[in-house]
Amino acid sequence: MVFNPEIDVPRKEVLVFADWYLPGHKGGGPIRSIANMISHLDGHLAFSVITRNTDYCDSEPYENISPDEWIDLEGGNQAFYFSKKRLGFKGIKKLLIERPDTDVYLNSMFSWYFTIIPLIILRRQKGRKVILAPRGMLSPGSFGVKKKKKSIFLFFASLAGIYKNVFFQATSEGEIKDITAHGLSKNPPIYAPNLAEKNIRFRQCDYSKEAGKVNLVSIARIAPEKNLLYALKVINKVKGNVEFDIYGSIYDQDYWAQCKKLIETMPVNIAVKYHGDLAVDSIGEVLESSHFLFMPTTGENFGHIILQSLIASCPPIISDKTPWNKLNASSAGFSIPLDDQSSWIETVETCIAMGDEQYKQMARQAGNMAQAYINDPTP
Numbered sequence: 459m460v461f462n463p464e465i466d467v468p469r470k471e472v473l474v475f476a477d478w479y480l481p482g483h484k485g486g487g488p489i490r491s492i493a494n495m496i497s498h499l500d501g502h503l504a505f506s507v508i509t510r511n512t513d514y515c516d517s518e519p520y521e522n523i524s525p526d527e528w529i530d531l532e533g534g535n536q537a538f539y540f541s542k543k544r545l546g547f548k549g550i551k552k553l554l555i556e557r558p559d560t561d562v563y564l565n566s567m568f569s570w571y572f573t574i575i576p577l578i579i580l581r582r583q584k585g586r587k588v589i590l591a592p593r594g595m596l597s598p599g600s601f602g603v604k605k606k607k608k609s610i611f612l613f614f615a616s617l618a619g620i621y622k623n624v625f626f627q628a629t630s631e632g633e634i635k636d637i638t639a640h641g642l643s644k645n646p647p648i649y650a651p652n653l654a655e656k657n658i659r660f661r662q663c664d665y666s667k668e669a670g671k672v673n674l675v676s677i678a679r680i681a682p683e684k685n686l687l688y689a690l691k692v693i694n695k696v697k698g699n700v701e702f703d704i705y706g707s708i709y710d711q712d713y714w715a716q717c718k719k720l721i722e723t724m725p726v727n728i729a730v731k732y733h734g735d736l737a738v739d740s741i742g743e744v745l746e747s748s749h750f751l752f753m754p755t756t757g758e759n760f761g762h763i764i765l766q767s768l769i770a771s772c773p774p775i776i777s778d779k780t781p782w783n784k785l786n787a788s789s790a791g792f793s794i795p796l797d798d799q800s801s802w803i804e805t806v807e808t809c810i811a812m813g814d815e816q817y818k819q820m821a822r823q824a825g826n827m828a829q830a831y832i833n834d835p836t837p
Contacts, residue, residue, distance in 0.1 A: 469504040469534070473557060475572040476565040479537065481520060482513035483738040484707045486679060487762045488565055488593050491629075494653045500533040506560070507531075508553060508572070511539035514679075515707045545571055551579050561587040564624075567595035568608065577620040589648065591627040592759070596636040599757025599779050600683050616642060630781040633759050651835045652760040654769075667749055667817035671699035672810045674775070675748035677736055677763050678755070680717070681709040685754045685777070685796070690720045692754070692802045693728055698810035701729045702752065705736035705744065745770035749817065750809055754796060755779060767791075768828035771821040775805060790823040 476492050478485035496505045511525040512518065519525060525541035526549075540549060554562075554576065562580060564573045573590065580588055594600050601608055615621060621642040628634040628647040637647045674693070678684040686704065693700050708714045721730045736744060741763075745751065751767035751774040758764070758780040767774045773791035776782065785791035792805050812820075 469502065471504045471506060471557065471560045472563050473554070473560045474505055474507045474563045474565065475569075475576050476507060476509050477569050477572050478512075478514050479507050479509040481523075482516075484514035484516065484679070484735060486514075487758075487760060490655075490762045491591070491593065491652050491760070492565055494655055496533075496535060497656050498653045500535065505535045506557070507535070507537040508550070509537065509539060510545065511541050515709060540571075547575055547579075550575050554579055554583065558583070558586075561589070564588065564590040565593065567592040568611070574615075574620070577624070578618075581618075581620055587625065588623065589625045589627055590621070591629070592633070592637065594633065594757055594759030596640055597633070597757035597759065597779070598636075599755070601636075602756070603683055612640065612642065629760050632781060652762070653835060654765060654832055665747060665749065665821075667812055667814045669811055669813045671701070672806070672812075673701045673703070673747075673749045674752035674806075674809075675703045675705070675744060675750070675772075676752055677705045677741060677744065678753055679706045679709045680704075680714045682713050683756045685756050687713065687717050687720065688754045688796070688799075689752055690717055690724075690730070692799060693730075693752075693806060694720065694724060695803050696728075696806045696810065698807060699727050699729075700806070700810065702731070703744070703748065704730065704732045705734070707735050741766055742770055745772040748772055750775050750791070752806075753777075754794075754802065756796070765828060765831065768824045768831070771825040773820050773824040775802075775809070784827070788823055788827050789820055790827040791820070 474492060476488065478489050480489065480493055482489055492507070511520055511523060519541065520539065523529065523539050525539050526544045528536050528538050531537055538553065550571065562576065564576060566573045567590070580586060622644055624643045625645050626637045626643055626647045628637055628649050629652045634647050634649060676686060676689060680686060693702055724730055745767050749772070751763065751772055753774065754777045756777070756779055761780045761782060764774050764776060764780060764782050768790065774782070774785065775792045777796050778793045779796065783793050785793045794801050794805060
């Protein structure tokens with residue numbers, strides 16, 4: 459019998475706990491991070507994903523997916539989609555006990571079912587390596603949302619020691635600092651940058667730009683940390699014609715109500731349209747037909763949509779609270795401090811005034827920056 463190491467050597471199994479996974483997409487970056495990681499490491503590790511059977515903010519289960527049982531995926535991987543009825547301490551503990559020799563990967567910082575409960579159970583199970591990806595939730599911007607509640611939780615969680623032996627994954631130098639500042643684990647952070655999708659199709663900029671007007675787009679969930687209200691306040695003050703298209707699931711209804719109130723008072727030169735959620739396979743097309751991604755986020759540990767905009771040769775206009783702070787130096791977009799609203803207004807007016815040749819030069823630089831990241835994944 460001929461020995462084939464690719465077939466005969468068993469792959470180390472990793473249990474991945476994630477609130478949402480494919481075919482879901484409304485959870486944005488965290489879903490993409492896990493999917494990309496699995497696609498790149500497929501063949502080296504065997505992944506078993508434990509998740510919900512609903513998408514982010516949805517109550518209807520996925521069609522054609524049987525809940526509460528292991529389902530085989532491509533590449534010898536598996537997934538277990540919990541129904542709402544079965545999701546709880548008992549069910550999670552059963553899955554962990556059934557696979558005692560696996561390492562564990564947690565794709566969230568504060569998820570009750572997919573981080574906290576597993577950590578409580580794993581505290582009594584020795585010999586496993588546990589890796590936790592905070593996904594930017596320890597950054598000042600994200601942590602600042604409901605900061606008091608999060609601080610109290612981390613205080614008691616630290617006393618209980620549930621993070622003590624965990625290895626935290628940082629995807630940027632900034633996140634290393636954020637993790638270290640909280641001092642939750644005795645282990646130093648592991649630096650492992652996010653990976654792009656496999657088989658990327660780069661797009662050449664062929665979208666024309668007329669001086670005097672601009673098309674901006676936001677593709678993000680409607681929530682305070684994505685800072686849509688700030689974006690609306692900026693364009694409300696600019697001179698020139700702006701079309702602003704908004705895509706994303708509404709996570710915070712009260713926040714969206716504030717946004718809608720401002721949208722209703724926009725001057726005649728500003729046209730804002732909310733399109734609802736955007737399917738994953740339509741993101742590239744929307745970005746290709748927009749001049750700039752416009753997202754003054756309060757913090758991103760990576761920002762998959764930023765990389766997607768660069769791939770689409772759609773220069774981003776973003777805050778300086780992301781790892782993509784070389785945009786200005788590369789002439790591939792704009793990275794602007796949130797405490798300088800006048801610079802945001804000035805930047806949008808600069809984009810409005812751009813002619814076709816100047817815009818296409820920046821769009822080409824955006825595509826070049828994406829290519830450079832694919833070759834060396836350091837934003």
